[in-house]
Amino acid sequence: MIAVANRLPVREGAADRIVEMFSSGRGAVQEFPGFVAMEVLKAEDASEVLxxxxxxxxxxxxxxxxxxxxxxxxGRGGGGxxxxxxxxxxxxxxxxxxxxRRVP
Known part of the structure:
Protein backbone atom coordinates (compact mmCIF):
# COMPACT_ATOMS: atom_id res chain seq x y z
CA MET A 1 0.00 0.00 0.00
CA ILE A 2 1.11 3.56 -0.63
CA ALA A 3 0.07 6.94 0.74
CA VAL A 4 0.21 10.02 -1.45
CA ALA A 5 0.46 13.30 0.46
CA ASN A 6 -0.38 16.46 -1.45
CA ARG A 7 0.43 19.62 0.52
CA LEU A 8 -1.58 22.64 -0.64
CA PRO A 9 -0.34 26.04 0.61
CA VAL A 10 -3.53 28.11 0.68
CA ARG A 11 -4.20 31.83 0.65
CA GLU A 12 -5.45 33.42 3.85
CA GLY A 13 -9.08 32.51 4.41
CA ALA A 14 -9.18 29.87 1.66
CA ALA A 15 -8.64 26.63 3.64
CA ASP A 16 -12.33 25.97 4.28
CA ARG A 17 -13.15 26.50 0.60
CA ILE A 18 -10.48 23.98 -0.41
CA VAL A 19 -11.85 21.45 2.09
CA GLU A 20 -15.37 22.02 0.73
CA MET A 21 -14.15 21.30 -2.81
CA PHE A 22 -12.91 17.90 -1.67
CA SER A 23 -16.03 17.16 0.36
CA SER A 24 -18.26 17.73 -2.67
CA GLY A 25 -16.97 14.46 -4.12
CA ARG A 26 -15.79 15.92 -7.41
CA GLY A 27 -13.50 13.62 -9.34
CA ALA A 28 -14.98 10.37 -8.10
CA VAL A 29 -11.58 9.15 -6.96
CA GLN A 30 -13.33 6.94 -4.42
CA GLU A 31 -14.67 4.79 -7.26
CA PHE A 32 -11.33 4.37 -9.01
CA PRO A 33 -9.78 0.85 -8.95
CA GLY A 34 -7.08 0.56 -6.30
CA PHE A 35 -8.26 3.57 -4.27
CA VAL A 36 -8.44 2.81 -0.54
CA ALA A 37 -9.19 6.04 1.33
CA MET A 38 -8.69 9.80 1.47
CA GLU A 39 -8.10 12.19 4.34
CA VAL A 40 -8.21 15.98 4.04
CA LEU A 41 -6.39 17.72 6.88
CA LYS A 42 -6.46 21.45 7.60
CA ALA A 43 -3.52 23.02 9.47
CA GLU A 44 -4.44 24.60 12.80
CA ASP A 45 -3.42 28.00 11.46
CA ALA A 46 -5.31 27.30 8.19
CA SER A 47 -2.18 28.05 6.13
CA GLU A 48 -2.29 24.74 4.29
CA VAL A 49 -4.44 21.75 3.51
CA LEU A 50 -2.91 18.29 3.35
CA GLY A 75 -9.10 20.64 -15.08
CA ARG A 76 -12.24 22.45 -14.00
CA GLY A 77 -10.65 25.65 -12.75
CA GLY A 78 -10.94 24.18 -9.32
CA GLY A 79 -9.02 26.11 -6.76
CA GLY A 80 -5.78 27.34 -8.30
CA ARG A 101 -9.37 0.15 16.65
CA ARG A 102 -7.65 -3.23 16.96
CA VAL A 103 -5.36 -2.38 19.86
CA PRO A 104 -6.65 -3.92 23.13
Whole structure:
Protein backbone atom coordinates (compact mmCIF):
# COMPACT_ATOMS: atom_id res chain seq x y z
CA MET A 1 0.00 0.00 0.00
CA ILE A 2 1.11 3.56 -0.63
CA ALA A 3 0.07 6.94 0.74
CA VAL A 4 0.21 10.02 -1.45
CA ALA A 5 0.46 13.30 0.46
CA ASN A 6 -0.38 16.46 -1.45
CA ARG A 7 0.43 19.62 0.52
CA LEU A 8 -1.58 22.64 -0.64
CA PRO A 9 -0.34 26.04 0.61
CA VAL A 10 -3.53 28.11 0.68
CA ARG A 11 -4.20 31.83 0.65
CA GLU A 12 -5.45 33.42 3.85
CA GLY A 13 -9.08 32.51 4.41
CA ALA A 14 -9.18 29.87 1.66
CA ALA A 15 -8.64 26.63 3.64
CA ASP A 16 -12.33 25.97 4.28
CA ARG A 17 -13.15 26.50 0.60
CA ILE A 18 -10.48 23.98 -0.41
CA VAL A 19 -11.85 21.45 2.09
CA GLU A 20 -15.37 22.02 0.73
CA MET A 21 -14.15 21.30 -2.81
CA PHE A 22 -12.91 17.90 -1.67
CA SER A 23 -16.03 17.16 0.36
CA SER A 24 -18.26 17.73 -2.67
CA GLY A 25 -16.97 14.46 -4.12
CA ARG A 26 -15.79 15.92 -7.41
CA GLY A 27 -13.50 13.62 -9.34
CA ALA A 28 -14.98 10.37 -8.10
CA VAL A 29 -11.58 9.15 -6.96
CA GLN A 30 -13.33 6.94 -4.42
CA GLU A 31 -14.67 4.79 -7.26
CA PHE A 32 -11.33 4.37 -9.01
CA PRO A 33 -9.78 0.85 -8.95
CA GLY A 34 -7.08 0.56 -6.30
CA PHE A 35 -8.26 3.57 -4.27
CA VAL A 36 -8.44 2.81 -0.54
CA ALA A 37 -9.19 6.04 1.33
CA MET A 38 -8.69 9.80 1.47
CA GLU A 39 -8.10 12.19 4.34
CA VAL A 40 -8.21 15.98 4.04
CA LEU A 41 -6.39 17.72 6.88
CA LYS A 42 -6.46 21.45 7.60
CA ALA A 43 -3.52 23.02 9.47
CA GLU A 44 -4.44 24.60 12.80
CA ASP A 45 -3.42 28.00 11.46
CA ALA A 46 -5.31 27.30 8.19
CA SER A 47 -2.18 28.05 6.13
CA GLU A 48 -2.29 24.74 4.29
CA VAL A 49 -4.44 21.75 3.51
CA LEU A 50 -2.91 18.29 3.35
CA UNK A 51 -4.68 15.72 1.19
CA UNK A 52 -3.61 12.13 1.82
CA UNK A 53 -4.87 9.40 -0.46
CA UNK A 54 -4.24 5.72 0.18
CA UNK A 55 -3.80 3.29 -2.71
CA UNK A 56 -3.37 -0.46 -3.00
CA UNK A 57 -0.18 0.12 -5.01
CA UNK A 58 1.73 2.65 -7.08
CA UNK A 59 0.32 1.28 -10.33
CA UNK A 60 -3.22 2.10 -9.19
CA UNK A 61 -2.24 5.67 -8.31
CA UNK A 62 -0.41 6.11 -11.63
CA UNK A 63 -3.47 4.80 -13.48
CA UNK A 64 -5.63 7.41 -11.67
CA UNK A 65 -3.24 10.23 -12.60
CA UNK A 66 -3.28 9.11 -16.24
CA UNK A 67 -7.06 8.71 -16.40
CA UNK A 68 -9.69 10.90 -18.02
CA UNK A 69 -11.43 11.06 -14.62
CA UNK A 70 -8.33 12.67 -13.12
CA UNK A 71 -8.12 15.19 -15.97
CA UNK A 72 -11.78 16.10 -15.52
CA UNK A 73 -11.38 16.47 -11.75
CA UNK A 74 -8.28 18.64 -11.99
CA GLY A 75 -9.10 20.64 -15.08
CA ARG A 76 -12.24 22.45 -14.00
CA GLY A 77 -10.65 25.65 -12.75
CA GLY A 78 -10.94 24.18 -9.32
CA GLY A 79 -9.02 26.11 -6.76
CA GLY A 80 -5.78 27.34 -8.30
CA UNK A 81 -6.66 30.91 -7.35
CA UNK A 82 -7.02 29.77 -3.72
CA UNK A 83 -3.39 28.64 -3.48
CA UNK A 84 -0.43 30.82 -2.53
CA UNK A 85 2.11 28.46 -4.04
CA UNK A 86 2.57 25.21 -5.90
CA UNK A 87 1.26 21.99 -4.34
CA UNK A 88 3.94 19.59 -3.16
CA UNK A 89 3.30 15.88 -3.58
CA UNK A 90 5.18 13.06 -1.90
CA UNK A 91 4.56 9.33 -2.30
CA UNK A 92 5.19 7.06 0.68
CA UNK A 93 5.30 3.29 0.89
CA UNK A 94 3.48 2.07 3.96
CA UNK A 95 6.24 0.45 6.01
CA UNK A 96 4.23 -0.22 9.18
CA UNK A 97 0.55 -0.04 9.95
CA UNK A 98 -1.28 -0.13 13.26
CA UNK A 99 -5.03 0.19 13.51
CA UNK A 100 -6.02 1.91 16.75
CA ARG A 101 -9.37 0.15 16.65
CA ARG A 102 -7.65 -3.23 16.96
CA VAL A 103 -5.36 -2.38 19.86
CA PRO A 104 -6.65 -3.92 23.13
Missing amino acids: VVTWWEDRASFDAWVGSDAFKRAH ELLRGHPQMTVYEVALERDR
